[in-house]
Amino acid sequence: MECPDFSEFQDTLTKMRSLDDKIIYALNTTVPTDSFKDNSDAKNNCQELFSKIQSGHSQREVAIKRCILASAEKVKKLKELKDKDMNNIDNLKVLKSEQTRLRLLQSELSVEEVIKERTQKLFKERCRNYYKPTS
Template sequence: MAAPSGVPCADIQLFMEKLKERRQTDDRIIHELNSLFPKEEFAGKVNFTSQCKDLYHTMRTGHSGRIYDITACIQETADKAKNLKQQRDKDPENYKISKNLRKEQGNLRLFQQELNVEEIVWERAEKAFYERCRTYYKPDS
């Protein structure tokens, strides 16, 4: 099964690569903000409120989508692990079931770690945004 973004949860490496691509705006927030605020000679010609609002909307939409995808993969992986655990309880001698259960439990931990990473990325991006755009745009939290 795939996350709502279309990336399969079972392919952890592909999921992480896509997540990294989708975090580019947040990872490059300082660059984005520096390019948003041009040199003083152009300052009177730029609508900073609109630009800050657009950047925040882009950041927020990306964050919400990533959280949704990670949470969906956590749920899917937890369900798989639960089913495998039930199968293992019925057939404790089956090595393949135990091996698959450990794999799914490891994947579940990776997804949970990514959820924590996502929160850190968001806090960092939000702080940088606030420092530069606070006088032009205050988002409705």
């Protein structure tokens, strides 16, 4: 996932978060109601869903952290440029813009944590009788 354009990065994250956004639906199709318990393998279904959830969380976290590191490195270089030429307004504008972008990326990490906690809570509520993750 590329991260030069924050809006594009955010759109990609939104697409990657579709399972978390639809977790209630996913759980409803994974965990059978009492009348359909015999027709479904809830343990395997919960295990597969957990695997998908974990994979999505780790992929997004890696992508966000990678973009944060790239942005922080860019901020560092821009600060060095600013220190060399204090009168260059263009460098200052680019630096401020990149610092804002870095803060937005860092806030995405917080958003990701909230989404992760919500999804895990819902998963545990619905699948606890069928599958208990080891982690």
